[in-house]
Amino acid sequence: MGFVSILSFAHQCAAARVRPGDVVVDATLGNGNDAMFLAKLVGDSGVVYGFDVQEQAIRKTGERLEAEFGAAGHIRLLLASHAEMEAHLPPDVHGHVAAIMFNLGYLPGDDHSVITRPDSTLPALEAATRLLKKGGIVTIVVYPGHEGGAEEARAVDAWCSGLPQERFQVLQYRFTNQKNSPPYLIAVEKKLS
Ligand code: SAH
Numbered sequence: 001m002g003f004v005s006i007l008s009f010a011h012q013c014a015a016a017r018v019r020p021g022d023v024v025v026d027a028t029l030g031n032g033n034d035a036m037f038l039a040k041l042v043g044d045s046g047v048v049y050g051f052d053v054q055e056q057a058i059r060k061t062g063e064r065l066e067a068e069f070g071a072a073g074h075i076r077l078l079l080a081s082h083a084e085m086e087a088h089l090p091p092d093v094h095g096h097v098a099a100i101m102f103n104l105g106y107l108p109g110d111d112h113s114v115i116t117r118p119d120s121t122l123p124a125l126e127a128a129t130r131l132l133k134k135g136g137i138v139t140i141v142v143y144p145g146h147e148g149g150a151e152e153a154r155a156v157d158a159w160c161s162g163l164p165q166e167r168f169q170v171l172q173y174r175f176t177n178q179k180n181s182p183p184y185l186i187a188v189e190k191k192l193s
Helices: 006-015 033-042 055-069 082-088 118-131 149-161
Strands: 023-026 047-052 075-079 097-103 132-142 168-173 184-190
Touching: 006 033, 006 097, 006 132, 006 184, 023 033, 033 047, 033 055, 033 075, 033 097, 047 055, 047 082, 055 075, 082 118, 097 118, 118 132, 118 149, 118 184, 132 149, 149 184
Parallel strands: 023 047, 023 097, 047 075, 097 132
Antiparallel strands: 132 184, 168 184
């Protein structure tokens, strides 16, 4: 059978903590895979907020969501940096978000110069930990293989390792014998008590 893939493990982490009606965030829409997955988990009574800085990602994700769910009102796609996510989420959901998913790096097949960068990724992670409810989770798929990726991975690793263990549990899921700096997952859970 083998171990589940990095992306599947990220989905399992979210699925275990997200219920219908929850508020969730896809911080890096890209092709919209995480947004689709999250929209199924929260259903019509929940809300998915999605962020990307490229119009193409917003358009593509919007088309996929509409094909699957119709013109449902429970999806809010925003052409904005995830570093500003707090300003885009209504104050009453701050501290009540069940899952926030990041998939770093560049959009496959597109302009590889648009990559996530530490100067916005770290503020976005800070914001994510504030938005999260107790028992909620942030998943971060980290891509150290492209130019700029290793630097971002080091920054994300250091930031995650520095989170206080009284309030957060931080897990890494990583294949350690693969070539070419493969992606890995960091999951941050806000502790219940
Ligand atoms: N590397 C993944 C896909 C990552 S897509 C894979 O191989 O499957 C990452 C997305 O993040 C891209 O669509 C990019 O436009 C977006 N992005 C980059 N900087 C961002 C920012 N500051 N805020 C929100 N999205 C950002």
